[in-house]
Amino acid sequence: MHTETHPNGATHDKPLRDTRGFWRLLLAMIAPLPMLAKAVYYLLSPVDGGAEFADTVTAYTADQQLASALRWFDAVFVVGLIPATIAVAWVARRGAPRLTTVGAVIALLGELTGFALLRGSDGLAYITMQQGFDVAATAKLADAIENDALQLVASLLFIVGIVIGLALLGIALWRSHVAPAWMGIGLALGAFTHPFVPGHLAQGIGLAAAAIGFAGASLALLRMRNDQFDLPPARLDS
Template structure:
């Protein structure tokens, strides 16, 4: 008596997943230097003195409405792109200098995430006061109250720590990882660490703007590494869960 064997069951073919590692790698490379380039230009074009009072800033803005209006857009890449740019440096340096990259990323990203929502944007308040004919004394009082608000001060402190210490560590991590030329890592370390202090050496915003452009060179080190990197070195390939 013969018995029939059941046909072997074959697993259905798995759908091929799209590999988007190249997209993310190139996107991060493009974004990395833009925030500091934009913010450096913003500082260089500001039409008022660094120590100008709020009423004086409104007066200077009134005489340069088109310029200050354009600066609101020029600053946007900094506000939107600094977090992914910071991530790009950390991602590039993490394998060659894991502890430095981790410490720098934690401080820098904490500063970004605390500073952007908590620090009052008095430059924008100045522009809105000038363009909407708001009462200058009332808006000046509002600006002062925001400056003295504890959460805003805490956000400012964390942001300064992120820019100085966080970017210093990330620059050292980029240098130590050898993922980019050494001078690019040092540019990031120096450009970030000196940012709050250069205005005391060179009055006005010029030194701060140029310092951020130095930091932008350091961020471009991440772009250099990402564009030379193979997708397999950037991340694992796509794979279904399970």
């Protein structure tokens, strides 16, 4: 409670608004979306990851509506992955505190570094197709960007964050017993195997498994009472 003093000297307690339910439901809603969006991105992609720049431009030119739609799925992934990772860490932290801490630090460091510094060639391929830029010239630019030292470091950290960090969070979700074990295992396996399986279809399936793991965090959040989610609102008076 917060006590307000009126000019006449009278006081009364004004309750603080409790927004824990809002944050709990918001995280539950967000958690599975980024990995699900990225899974759809890979499943619908007309080319495999790591394809030659010119091949990607050609594929995008052949189906421009698909290429445009894929950008929105990728946007959901980029915007949503960090809060989704926080959601998993939040629900697993009490049941597996050390493992969750290590996993969250690795995952969030990689994600923040990747999203802030990486400049993917797929976006450049789309702009090249859309604007009719010279493919050979922009291919050289894409190659220069990918081989830049800062890009290489950011790419490595991002891969480590996804492969190691999210896998550890999946194991933490499993060990914390806040969601069914198979959901935590799905997150761990989907994140860990994604970069190593061949073809965009197999990679999309791996990310769909990871999305199921993130949905485990949603399930845990929906099952929680607000008092289990966080402390109630309180003003720390000096």
